Amino acid sequence: xxxxxxxxxxxxxxxxxxxxxxxxxxxxxxxxxxxxxxxxxxxxxxxxx
Amino acid sequence: xxxxxxxxxxxxxxxxxxxxxxxxxxxxxxxxxxxxxxxxxxxxxxxxxxxxxxxxxxxxxxxxxxxxxxxxxxxxxxxxxxxxxxxxxxxxxxxxxxxxxxxxxxxxxxxxxxxxxxxxxxxxxxxxxxxxxxxxxxxxxxxxxxxxxxxxxxxxxxxxxxxxxxxxxxxxxxxxxxxx
Numbered sequence: 098x099x100x101x102x103x104x105x106x107x108x109x110x111x112x113x114x115x116x117x118x119x120x121x122x123x124x125x126x127x128x129x130x131x132x133x134x135x136x137x138x139x140x141x142x143x144x145x146x
Numbered sequence: 147x148x149x150x151x152x153x154x155x156x157x158x159x160x161x162x163x164x165x166x167x168x169x170x171x172x173x174x175x176x177x178x179x180x181x182x183x184x185x186x187x188x189x190x191x192x193x194x195x196x197x198x199x200x201x202x203x204x205x206x207x208x209x210x211x212x213x214x215x216x217x218x219x220x221x222x223x224x225x226x227x228x229x230x231x232x233x234x235x236x237x238x239x240x241x242x243x244x245x246x247x248x249x250x251x252x253x254x255x256x257x258x259x260x261x262x263x264x265x266x267x268x269x270x271x272x273x274x275x276x277x278x279x280x281x282x283x284x285x286x287x288x289x290x291x292x293x294x295x296x297x298x299x300x301x302x303x304x305x306x307x308x309x310x311x312x313x314x315x316x317x318x319x320x321x322x323x324x325x326x
Binding site for chain 2: 110113123124125126127128129130131132134135137138140141
């Protein structure tokens, strides 16, 4: 259940830590469309990176 | 940094530069949602007919009929007996509410330190193409790019092959340049 906008950011961070890092070597390219684009932009900011 | 490069397609930023302010985001977002038959969303008005070949000329998402109909077929497979996809509607409602509640302020604070490529569709009716083209690149500290494929509607990845070729070429150039 969605609670607030940061939930999308937490989902992305969880995916990165638990799925991407254990199995995939970098570099990592993040592709986001529409609202996913905004979530991606948030992920690219120093505030949350 | 979690990621090395960021590629954004029609990001939900610069919405205050649209005819409707960010406060009217639900109304703007309602247009594409209706297109796919998501009229159960709580902000929607009278229901519209399910998406079909007839709704293609007025759809704001793509100018490619073949890819549009593929999505319509997928929608039909997932629709319930009443012709509606409740799970998608609920997800859409949550997403639009999130955007209305915080998305605008969040976007205004973003100052990326990563290479960012922003892609906007020239004919996008939902987000501000002009913002993405001009102000958008200023939000990236480096790798400031913006690409606007002519003739493209909102979903560039669902567009015709000529437009999609521009999209993939832009992506390839971005990765190559930043890797060099």
